[in-house]
Amino acid sequence: MSGRRQAVRCRISAAQTQPVDVLSSGAVVNPKSSEPGRIPISVSSLLEVVSEDLQMLNNNLKSIVGAENPVLISAAEHIFGAGGKRIRPALVFLVSRATAQIAGLKELTTQHQRLAEIIEMIHTASLMHDDVLDDSGMRRGKETIHQLYGTRVAVLAGDFMFAQSSWFLANLENLEVIKLISQVIKDFCSGEIKQAPGLFNRDITLEEYLLKSYYKTASLTSASTKAAAIFSGVSSSICDQMYEYGRNLGLSFQVVDDILDFTQSAEQLGKPAASDLVKGNLTAPVIFALEKEPELRDIIDSEFTEDGSLEKAIELIHKCGGIKRAQDLAKEKADLAIQNLQCLPPSKFRSSLEGMVMYNLERID
Template sequence: MVCCRQNITRSRVFSTKAPEALLTGVGQSTAPVLDLKKELRSPISLANLFETVADDLQTLNQNLRSIVGAENPVLMSAAEQIFGAGGKRMRPALVFLVSRATAELVGLKDLTTKHRRLAEIIEMIHTASLIHDDVLDESDMRRGKETVHQLYGTRVAVLAGDFMFAQSSWYLANLENIEVIKLISQVIKDFASGEIKQASSLFDCDLELEEYLLKSYFKTASLIAASTKGAAIFSGVDRSVTEEMYEFGKNLGLSFQVVDDILDFTQSAEQLGKPAGSDLAKGNLTAPVIFALENEPKLREIIESEFCETGSLDEAIELVKKCGGIERAQELAKEKADLAIKSLQCLPQSMFRPAGRRQRRGCRFELPTSHFSVFETKKRRRKKKMQWISIAKEAISRASSVVKFLCLVHVTGSYVVMGPSMLPTLNLTGDIVLAEHLSHRIERLGSGDVVVVRSPLEPRKILTKRIVAMEGDKVTFLPDPSRSYTSRSVVVPKGHVWIQGDNMYASTDSRHYGPVPYGLITGKVFLRDGCVACRVQVPMVEDGSCLSLEVRSVRS
C-alpha cells in the first residue's frame, strides 16, 4: 500500500512587474483619494512599494528574532535560521501599509502596538507553516539557505514550527479583539480546507475554474485578506472600510496565486528555486492548465495518464503554452488585480500609496467621530468596560480553540493511499487519509493502529500498514498463505513493531522483511474520508483456518 503525500507549499513567487493599471492619486482641495483611471509613468517594484514602511519592517525583523525567547536556545537558533534567511515579508508589509493608510482616516499619527503585533503574528503563522512544509516535502533549501530540519533535524524543526504556532495563538488572544481572533481562526481552518481540496482534485481534468479559485483563496488569499482587514480594524475605521480592505486582500491574494502559477510555466528552475512545471507534475492543475484543457483534448489524455511516458510532462507544458493557457491566466490575474485596486478607492492619498498630482473630484471621506468623543458619560464608560471584560473572556476561549485547531492542521499530514494491500479498510483506487505525527513520538501506538511508515527496503517509499504486534510479542504467521500453510513464529525485538496489510494475499510487509524499527514510523492514521480508519479491526478468520494470525505476549 503506497502513500503519495501531497506537497503543501506556501512559499510564493511574486512578480515585481507592474500591472497595466497602477495606483495614482488625483486631487482637489478635498480629501485626496485613488484615481483608478490614471497610470504611473514608472513601474512599482516591491522594494519601492515597501520602502515607505522600511522602518516598520526593520522593527518586525528584530522582534521576530527575539520573540522565541532566550529560555529556548535550540528553538531560538532554529527561528534565527528561518527569520534570518530573509524573504519578501509581503504579508506584514501589507499590514503596515494598510494600517498607516487607514490610521490617517481617524487621525492616528502612528501605528498602535496592536498593529505591530498583528504583523508579527501573521508572519509567524506563515513562517511556521513553511518550516512544517519543508519537513513534509523533504526540502533542502529555503530562501537560499539550508532548511531548519536539514540543520537541526526533523524533531527540532517540528517543535520550532509548533512553538511558533502556539506563540502566535497566545499573542493573538492578547490582542483582545474577538473579531480579529475569529478572522485568524478562520484562516487556519481555510488552510486545512485548501489542502483537502487540492488532495482530492489531483489529475482531475474536470476541475472547474471556480473550484481552483476557491482552493487558491483557502491556501493563499485568506491569510492576506485577514491581514489587511485586521489592520483596518485596529485603526478603528468604519465597517465599510474594513470590508473594502478585506476585498482588497482577497483579490490581491488571488491575483498573487495566479501569477505564481503562471511563473511555474514561464520561469526556469533556477529562477523558481524548484523544477519548472512541478505543480503539474504532481497533478495539481492550475489556471493555465484549466484554460488550456478547453482547447486541447490531447492535454487531457496526457494528464489522465499521470505522465507515465517519458517526455510526456514536457509535452504537456508545451501544449499549455501553445493553447493560450498562459495568456488567459494573465487576463485572470489582471482582473483580480483590478478588483483589488478598486477596493482602495475609499482610502485617502498618502505617502503609503503611490502619489499623484491631481485629486479626484466629488469623492470625500468623513472621519468617524465615535472613537474620539471627549464627552463620554460615566454610563458609556461603564458599558465599554463591561464590553471589554466580555471580549477578554471570549478571547481566552477562542484562543484555546485556535491552539487546538493549529495542532490539528500543523501536526498532521494528508496522504493519498493507493493499492490493494489494505483492502477492505482502504479502497483500491485511492483514499485520502490524515495522519498525526505525535503518537509515535510519545510512544502511544499499539496493536491495531494503522500507521504511515517508511519501507525498510526503500526508505524513500511511504507505506500504510497496520501494527499487529509490539516489541516482546510473539507472532505466529504464514509467510505466503497463497502457496504454503507452513507457519513460523517470531518474537518482536526491542524497538521494533510487526506490521501487516489487512489484505494478506496482496501485501508485502513484516512477513517478508521482518520486524520494522520503530523509528521508521512517521504517523498514525486517524481519518479516512471522514471515517475513523484506525477503529476498523484486522480481518480475522475465526474458524482457525490458515488465515488466522496468532499474537502472544511474552513480556516479563
C-alpha cells in the same frame, strides 16, 4: 470624514464594474515593464514608507518566538533569515497607516505592530509545514528546515510558531480580530486536506482552484489587511473593502506564482520549475489549457510516467493559451484590488498599496 460618508464612498467604489486604469499615484494598471523609459517597480521602493516599521519587526521576530528550545530557535532563525520581502507584514503596516490617517491617529498602536509580527509568524509556520508536506528541498534558494534538521524538528517548529502566534493573538484582546486570524489557520488546514484527494484531477474547475488559492494565500492577506483597519477604528465598510483588497491581491499573487512555475527557470524560482504540475496540483494555466487540448488530459492521466511527457504537457499549456488566460485572470483580480482601495484618501501609503498590485503584474510582463 464621518463614518456615514466613509460608508457611502465605499459602497460607490464597490459597485464599480469597469476596471480602474489610473492609480492615485498616476500609474496605470496592467503595466508593460518593457515600454521604453519605464522603470520596473521595486518592492523596496514601495515599502520605503514603512521601512522603520519593518526594521522594528525584523528586530522583534527572533526574540518574539521565545528561547525555550535552542533547536527550534535555530530553525526559526534560519527561515526568518532566508530572505523574503516581508510582503504580508508590510501590507499590514501600509493598511494600518493608510487607515490610521482617516481615524486621526498620528502613530500606529501596539496592536498594529504586534499584528504584523503575528502575521509573519503564521506565514512562516505555514511554509515550514508546506515544505514537509510537499517534500520540498529548497525555499528561497536555501535548504528547507526539514532538509537541515529533519521532519520532526520542522513539524514541531511550525507547531511552535503557530502556538506562539496564537498566544500573542489572544493578548491583542480583540475578539473580532482573534476570530478573523484564527480562521486563517483553519483555512490552511482545510486547503491541504482538500488538495490531497484532488491531485491529478483533470476535471478540477476554476472555482475550485480559486477556493484552494484562497485557502493557501488570500485568506491570510485578506484577514490581515482587514484586522489592520479594525485596529485603526475606521468604519466597517472600509474594513470590508480592506478585506476584499487583501483577498483580490492574494488571489492575483497566487495566479502569478502559478504562471511563473511555467515561465521561469529553477534558478529564478528557487525551486524546481513546474513542480506543482509534477505533483499533480493543477493550477490556472493547466485548467485553461485542459479546456482546449484533449491530449493534455491523457498526459495528466498517465501522471507523467512516460519519458518526455512532462515537457510535452508544458508545451501544450503554452500552445493552448493557458498562460495568456491565466495572465488575464491575474489582471482581473488586480483591477478589483485597485477598486477596493478607492475608499482610502490619496496618500503615500495608498500609493504603495496600489504599487503592490502593479509590482505583482510586472512579474509576468
